[in-house]
Amino acid sequence: MPRPARWRSALSAARDEATLAVRLYNDPGQSRAFEGFVVHMHLAWLYLLQARFARDGIDFRYRRSDDPRRFVTVDGEHKRWELVRCAEERWTDLNDPVRRNLEFFVALRNRIEHRHASTDRNLGLSVSGHAQAHLLNFEDELVATFGTRYSLAGILRFPVFVGTFTTDGEQALLNLRQKLPADLKRFIADYHSGLPEETAADSRFELRLRVVMELAARDSNALSMQFTRWDDMTDEERVAVSEMGRRGHTVIREQRRAVVGHGLLRPKEAERKIAAAIPYRFTSHHFLRAWQIKGIRPEGGSGHPERTDERYCLYDALGRGYGYTEAWVVHLIKECSSEEGFFAATGRVAELKAT
Known part of the structure; x- marks a missing residue:
């Protein structure tokens, strides 16, 4: 029986790392859940891109500058491209939203490991939209490159949570966000300020969801949660969704009477x-x-x-x-x-x- 291609083991490791990352992120008992998510998604992305390169015959080992025919070695092993170098090879456009999202998490990982291990919960909340995009980008790359049989959709589930589905939960999350250290706030702000508007607004860089809760008739053939893609909406539906505002919080449908100044802030x-x-x-x-x-x-x-x-x-x-x-x-x-x-x-x- 022939040995499986080397890229298959890298692909399997990538899926395992991504699954572990999400499990840590969704586990309320983990004290450093977000840090675990960042570290394991870093490995997941690295293995996924290396699997792609290996399958396509792209050599991702560093060559020596003094002799390009030979490779750089560290402790007897060939030095291979790190994640940033892999991203540069995969997405040549500097402002590709997937690449910028990846580079954002690489920079964030360095800060977490060296200075900010204690801000895990607050930081995870502040960049939750980036984290969701980080995972969905991984799934898209995984399926587009290797096919639907490798999708994580059958492994990962939509988590049960409170968060912004309740007014008190929303306020609690906002209070946590305000406690983020000033230098981390500055890092996030500076990173965003250097992006073109179209990159910053792209859901592949930061995913911002708006959920409208409503009662639906029981349908044995339907999923308990239904998501509608922006590209699948009519122009009228897109206008209606856009009018809900840009906060990205949950909207609960309920009866409202006319109120003067509704929605305005002092x-x-x-x-x-x-x-x-x-x-x-x-x-x-x-x-x-x-x-x-x-x-x-x-x-x-x-x-x-x-x-x-x-x-x-x-x-x-x-x-x-x-x-x-x-x-x-x-x-x-x-x-x-x-x-x-x-x-x-x-x-x-x-x-x-x-x-």
């Missing part, structure tokens, strides 16, 4: 959200300067207070004040997550928060 509320999401000190003065520079509303005492940029701000004639939209909060969080953007948005030099 200045202090908007200011607190921005301050919690960026690594720099953000005050009411920064908030004031931001709307003045952007010109989203008139100055106080204007004869036409209603002349606002309705994407970001609306005038309340009854209360004689202004309400700010989630879109304005999202805009400022994005702008103020880097030193350059902070100065452009507020006209003030960014100051790191006290740790």
Whole structure:
């Protein structure tokens, strides 16, 4: 019986590592679950790409610079490409969202191992969208390269959890995110600020899910959870989904009556959200300067207070004040997550928060 191709053992190891990574991530009893996910997904991706190269006859050993016919050795073993080098070979476009997601986790792994082992839970929450994309990208690469018989879909299940399905759960998760160390917040913000908009917004770099809970009729042939891909929606459905906002939180359908100012934020509320999401000190003065520079509303005492940029701000004639939209909060969080953007948005030099 012929020996199996070498790439098959690498492929099997890749699937095992990915399965273990997800099991650790979803285990509430693991004190360093997210770190385990990052480390084992790193190995899963490395073995998967090496399996692809081995199958396709691509030599992924480092050659000596002084003699390209010979290979670099370490402790008697050939030195093989690390994950970043493999990603460069697989995705030649520097800003490919899959490659940038991979490189993000490589850099994050180095920080976790060397300085931040104690921030596991908070960090896992802050980059959960990146982690989900990290796994789905792996599944896509696995199936596209080796076929559906190797898919992880029959092994992994949708986890049962509370999280943002309840109001209290959502607030608890937000409180954890705010405790992330300033230098990790800065790392995440700096990494994102260097990305083109189309890469940062791509679900292969960061997956942001919006779940609408509704009662459905019992169907013995249907799955308990149904997901609809963006590409499969009509233009009208895409518009309706987009109108739900960009927060990526769960939306529970319920009956609502008309409420004046529904969905708008008071200045202090908007200011607190921005301050919690960026690594720099953000005050009411920064908030004031931001709307003045952007010109989203008139100055106080204007004869036409209603002349606002309705994407970001609306005038309340009854209360004689202004309400700010989630879109304005999202805009400022994005702008103020880097030193350059902070100065452009507020006209003030960014100051790191006290740790």
